Amino acid sequence: MAENEALETAHPYRSGYVALLGRPNVGKSTLLNHLVGQKISITAPRPQTTRDQILGILTRPDGQALFLDTPGVHGGYRSLNRHLLRATRGAMESADLGVLVVEAMLWMEDDAEALRWLQRSGLPLLAVVNKIDKIKAKERLFPYLQNLTERANFVAVVPVSARKTSDMEKLADILIPLLPTAPAIFPEDQVTDRNLRFMAAEIIREQIFRQLGAELPYDTAVAIESYQVENGQQRIEATIYCRRPGQKAIILGEGGSRLRVIGSRAREALQQLTEERVWLGLWVKQKEQWTEDTHILRELGYDD
């Protein structure tokens, strides 16, 4: 007991928010997935809100890092509209640390723009140089790293390969001590701030998107009617709401075939997420006025 206390004082628990920036294709998603663990890979819920979104949570015995989504990184920086600018700025404002992700041996205008954003935030900065596995002659990296070091006042410049677990552990070893001394913000077993109910609806929605593509009626919504956990099995019942009879037929497909595909793909994704067996019951309901039905709206989470 006394020993534990001594340990705690020597290494206080740290937790905080991390804004991850980098131009498209530098490997941010891969980095995040491997940092946080496989479970996060399907957690990219992007409800249309200006609230900061947490993309992933990394919890270790010494601390917890909450990675924030910065919308600017998805579409490049120069083309940001006002709404996205605000959301990106919001993410920066709530962050404790900024991380610039770049690709080894490359420096483009969008990298410079991402760096400018981070510098404007005034946050302590870390640079992550990804995809070093692509560089065969490692000595070529040194001048690149040197150059990057001179571009900003980075606390550290960390070369990694996002696909390599040991590199991700090393990165976390550097990142966590840069966060403020604070207790964990989320429970340890949580990999996203969204609860499973919300995630289940997102996963089903994603499958509807995939299976319907351009045919998708835009006013479709998914409501989770019940979510129970029994003997290691997750039992989920969900309703897909649409407005018109024609839309219902599209979602069902011939003889219900499309709904079956949506259901089985969503079930597989949910099993991966929960690491438990999942039973998924899916129904399609046509209801012209669903947007005015308070029960449905509550199920959809619009109860405030």
Ligand SMILES: Nc1nc2c(ncn2[C@@H]2O[C@H](COP(=O)(O)OP(=O)(O)OP(=O)(O)O)[C@@H](O)[C@H]2O)c(=O)[nH]1
């Ligand atoms: N060789 C190599 N390739 C990588 C590494 N990390 C990511 N990639 C690849 O780089 C490509 C882009 O990776 P993503 O993780 O999708 O990149 P992103 O920055 O999230 O891209 P956007 O979603 O467009 O913002 C993918 O083909 C990855 O497989 C790495 O460490 N080494």
